[in-house]
Amino acid sequence: MMIAGKPSRTVTARDLMTQPVEVISQTMSLRSAARLLVRAKITGAPVVDAEGRCVGVLSASDFLRWTEEGAPGAEDSPNIPACPFLERGRLLTGEEAVICTLAEGSCLWQITRPTIGGRHTSICRLPSGVVSDWQKLTKDLPRSAVRRYMTTDVITVRPEARLPELARTMVDACIHRVIVVDELRKPIGIITSMDILAAVARADKPRPRKEPRR
Numbered sequence: 001m002m003i004a005g006k007p008s009r010t011v012t013a014r015d016l017m018t019q020p021v022e023v024i025s026q027t028m029s030l031r032s033a034a035r036l037l038v039r040a041k042i043t044g045a046p047v048v049d050a051e052g053r054c055v056g057v058l059s060a061s062d063f064l065r066w067t068e069e070g071a072p073g074a075e076d077s078p079n080i081p082a083c084p085f086l087e088r089g090r091l092l093t094g095e096e097a098v099i100c101t102l103a104e105g106s107c108l109w110q111i112t113r114p115t116i117g118g119r120h121t122s123i124c125r126l127p128s129g130v131v132s133d134w135q136k137l138t139k140d141l142p143r144s145a146v147r148r149y150m151t152t153d154v155i156t157v158r159p160e161a162r163l164p165e166l167a168r169t170m171v172d173a174c175i176h177r178v179i180v181v182d183e184l185r186k187p188i189g190i191i192t193s194m195d196i197l198a199a200v201a202r203a204d205k206p207r208p209r210k211e212p213r214r
Contacts, residue, residue, distance in 0.1 A: 011199050013166060014159040017180045017189025023048045024058055026147040030066075033058055033146050043085065043102055046179045046187040047150045053185040056150035059177075060085055060102060066149055086124055097123045103194060156181045159188065167196050 022045045024033045037045060037058075044059030089099035091113050100110050100122040110122040155169060156179045169178060170193055180189035 008163050008200065011163040012159065013157050013161045013178075013180045013189070013191055016163075016166070016191050016195045016199055017159070018191070018195070019189040021046065021179075021187045021190050023052075023187055024146055024150075026055055026145060026150070028146050030144060030146055030149050034063070044177060046154065046190070047146055048187065051184075052187075054154060054156055054179055054181050054187050056147070056152045057154045057177075057179065058146055058150045062149050062151055089121065089123075091121075091123070100124045103192075154179060156185065157191075158182075163196070163199055166191060167200075170196065 022036065022040045022042060024036060024045050024047045026047050026049055028036075033045075037043065044057055044061075046054045047056040047058055049055050085101045086098050087101060089097055091097050097113070102110070102122070110124065112120050113123050114120055155173050155175055157166060157169060159180055159182070161169075161180075166178065170176065176193045178191050179187050180191060182188050
């Protein structure tokens, strides 16, 4: 993201987006999709049809919703972990808590709490299970196609969308990521709320001058 010194009103989605973007086929199993997300160390990805067009998004929130709905399709697992991004931790008060390892603000079920050293951490409001073995979680996930579990009202933007439009889109939709698509609705990048914050911080900042050669 090289935007230092560029006027914020001229920063576009193309300047901010992360690419190439990982995509998930709508026919992939939920189990395989979860493994893909973990291997890529990301919390969500666009879902595409056979032509590569964006038809949805699959994220950690969808796994949480699946759990809240009673984990339909799970294979003989009496205790389904709620989320692959949870771990045990301790708060400033000494109280044990279920810590969310996702970036702050990236999940609707997060609550920020103080920890030692003046720092803060995010805890989960729905800690119905803590993952200690990712292989167990993926084994318990159903083999049914991702299209049954994905979020279909996905928000997309074009690469020429400007920074103010991107910010308004995220705020209005109460989301933390948008998919950048081309004219055929094929995903070409992803922009997160952290990308927007970084852009605001870096835009309009003067670039350091190069010292003249002596």
